[in-house]
Amino acid sequence: MGALTVNTSLLRKILVGFVRDEVTKVGVRKGVLGLSGGIDSALVAYIAAEALGPENVHAYTMPYRTSNPESEAHAKLVADRLGINYQVLEITPMVDAYFAMVPDADNMRRGNKMARERMTVLYDHSAAVGGLVLGTSNKTELLLGYGTLYGDMASALNPIGDIYKSQVWELSEAMGVPREIIDKKPSADLWAGQTDEQDLGFSYRDADELLYRMVDQRMSRDELIAAGFAPQFIDTVQAKVQGSHFKRRLPVIAKVSNRTIDRDFRYARDWGK
Amino acid sequence: MDFTVALAQIKPKLGCLDDNMALIEAAIEKGIVEGAHLIVFPELALTGYFLKDLVPEVAIGLDSPRIERLKLLSRRISIAIGLVEVSADYCFFNTALYLEAGEIRHVHRKVYLPTYGLFDEQRYLARGERFRAFDTRFGRVGMLICEDMWHLSAPYILAMDGATTLICLSSSPSRGISQEEGLGSATAWQKLTSTTAMFLNCRVFYCNRVGYEDGVNFWGGSQAIAPSGEVTARGSLLEEDFVLAAVDEGALRRERIFSPMMRDENLGVTVKELKRIDRERGF
Numbered sequence: 001m002g003a004l005t006v007n008t009s010l011l012r013k014i015l016v017g018f019v020r021d022e023v024t025k026v027g028v029r030k031g032v033l034g035l036s037g038g039i040d041s042a043l044v045a046y047i048a049a050e051a052l053g054p055e056n057v058h059a060y061t062m063p064y065r066t067s068n069p070e071s072e073a074h075a076k077l078v079a080d081r082l083g084i085n086y087q088v089l090e091i092t093p094m095v096d097a098y099f100a101m102v103p104d105a106d107n108m109r110r111g112n113k114m115a116r117e118r119m120t121v122l123y124d125h126s127a128a129v130g131g132l133v134l135g136t137s138n139k140t141e142l143l144l145g146y147g148t149l150y151g152d153m154a155s156a157l158n159p160i161g162d163i164y165k166s167q168v169w170e171l172s173e174a175m176g177v178p179r180e181i182i183d184k185k186p187s188a189d190l191w192a193g194q195t196d197e198q199d200l201g202f203s204y205r206d207a208d209e210l211l212y213r214m215v216d217q218r219m220s221r222d223e224l225i226a227a228g229f230a231p232q233f234i235d236t237v238q239a240k241v242q243g244s245h246f247k248r249r250l251p252v253i254a255k256v257s258n259r260t261i262d263r264d265f266r267y268a269r270d271w272g273k
Numbered sequence: 274m275d276f277t278v279a280l281a282q283i284k285p286k287l288g289c290l291d292d293n294m295a296l297i298e299a300a301i302e303k304g305i306v307e308g309a310h311l312i313v314f315p316e317l318a319l320t321g322y323f324l325k326d327l328v329p330e331v332a333i334g335l336d337s338p339r340i341e342r343l344k345l346l347s348r349r350i351s352i353a354i355g356l357v358e359v360s361a362d363y364c365f366f367n368t369a370l371y372l373e374a375g376e377i378r379h380v381h382r383k384v385y386l387p388t389y390g391l392f393d394e395q396r397y398l399a400r401g402e403r404f405r406a407f408d409t410r411f412g413r414v415g416m417l418i419c420e421d422m423w424h425l426s427a428p429y430i431l432a433m434d435g436a437t438t439l440i441c442l443s444s445s446p447s448r449g450i451s452q453e454e455g456l457g458s459a460t461a462w463q464k465l466t467s468t469t470a471m472f473l474n475c476r477v478f479y480c481n482r483v484g485y486e487d488g489v490n491f492w493g494g495s496q497a498i499a500p501s502g503e504v505t506a507r508g509s510l511l512e513e514d515f516v517l518a519a520v521d522e523g524a525l526r527r528e529r530i531f532s533p534m535m536r537d538e539n540l541g542v543t544v545k546e547l548k549r550i551d552r553e554r555g556f
Contacts, residue, residue, distance in 0.1 A: 005451075005452040006450050006451060006452060007450065007451065007452055007453060007454060010450065010454075010455075010456065011450055013511060014447060014450070014490060014511065017485065017490065017511060018485055018488060018490065021484065021485040021490075022485055022488065025286075025485075157488070265326065266325040266326045267325055267326050267327060268287055268323045268324075268325060268327075268486055268487045269487050270287045270323075270485070270486050270487050271287060271288055271327065272286070272287065272288050272289060273286060273287055
């Protein structure tokens with residue numbers, strides 16, 4: 001333990017600067033985000049409010065009828081504390097209308113549909129208010145692929161995508177995210193009683209310790225075992241990282257020309273910014 | 274001579290030569306007003322860093338009007354600045370120019386182009402082939418561009434070529450957040466610049482940029498270091514800054530008397546052993 005502990009004041013400065021710089025350089029002042037009531041989006045709201053000013057942050061809670069009411073209460077708590085613009089937009093009518101047509105869909109399909117429904121609402125509101133959609137996926141989720149492609153994984157920019165869940169907790173403490181949000185069990189809240197750690201089959205703390213050594217420090221499997229990680233745990237996590245890699249890449253393009261987008265047509269996104 | 278150096282810790286815009294030229298000229302004017310004799314800019318100050326396929330589009334020849342403009346300004350203040358240079362045979366270099374008294378005194382083309390981790394320079398740029406010290410009104414100077422400084426031989430060659438001042442132009446990205454007070458990359462650079470000054474009894478002027486490009490930020494922290502290794506001025510972390518440092522000629526003289534390592538450095542031994550290694554490796 002300890003490897004994941006960070007200098008939170010420096011981290012805060014870099015992430016706040018990131019949101020301010022990357023939002024304003026494209027010529028807008030506003031940030032838009034989905035506020036789920038969980039810690040990741042709460043932290044992004046805190047970062048965005050500091051970077052852009054609370055008046056320039058637009059947060060939306062998009063509950064489905066089975067969502068835990070506590071989630072909405074926590075989202076509202078964050079919005080009230082920060083003084084950001086806040087609105088609740090139910091996705092039940094759109095989601096139910098769709099599943100009336102395909103009633104046999106399982107929990108995963110339903111969860112993914114809800115995540116993508118929220119994405120379309122957010123992008124519509126980003127156009128309405130003239131702001132960029134801020135991503136709220138942390139590094140742990142992104143590496144494990146624990147997110148919906150083109151759903152909660154969609155954003156214009158993501159301030160927390162390079163920090164692990166353990167570091168999200170740490171920075172949230174430092175930035176004053178409400179205690180009840182920090183302390184509660186992480187949940188995608190796609191169905192009643194769901195928790196991330198139950199879904200994944202291991203704790204975020206354990207996953208972070210392993211991922212940090214595996215990804216950041218590039219320790220070999222033998223070194224990881226020597227460091228005390230169970231071989232089966234290493235293999236499970238490794239398989240998740242590899243199996244979800246497609247979610248972290250743009251769609252692959254069949255190459256036929258001399259300059260193919262992203263292969264030999266390479267420009268930074270901040271080209272001319 | 275005693276003089277004042279300005280380190281222009283700017284935030285260039287990626288691929289925007291006109292905007293960056295305006296930023297550069299404003300910093301030069303400020304340097305002149307503040308009484309600086311030399312102004313140092315970061316690596317690729319004119320173009321921004323993560324250029325990728327923009328390299329050929331932002332490259333300029335050494336006869337370009339922008340360089341004529343810098344030459345003119347160098348009548349009032351000496352200038353060290355980074356840009357992308359295109360040669361007559363269409364090679365593109367990560368280049369640092371030293372301009373003084375209306376002319377280009379030295380062209381350094383980055384020798385060590387990092388192509389690992391987040392870096393991809395050698396894909397887009399041609400490699401420089403030499404380290405040469407040159408004479409200026411502040412004595413003999415050597416220029417390095419960022420990664421060059423991480424190769425021990427580079428500042429060594431410049432110091433053996435008589436440089437008593439090393440200027441390092443940098444675009445160093447922040448990385449390595451930990452529980453430490455500083456960033457991993459910033460701490461490493463601070464150790465490197467001070468140690469290099471100490472080893473070679475040289476002053477070091479290090480200018481690093483700030484700002485974000487595609488989520489990567491540059492940490493700034495430009496600094497002037499005395500030949501003793503002592504930091505005499507340091508720019509703020511992560512924010513634009515304009516660092517002015519008074520440079521004391523006496524400090525160089527005294528350090529060279531106290532720690533005459535460069536006087537005692539045995540070039541003959543070094544060359545002989547390097548030649549042997551070269552021979553034994555069969556190159």
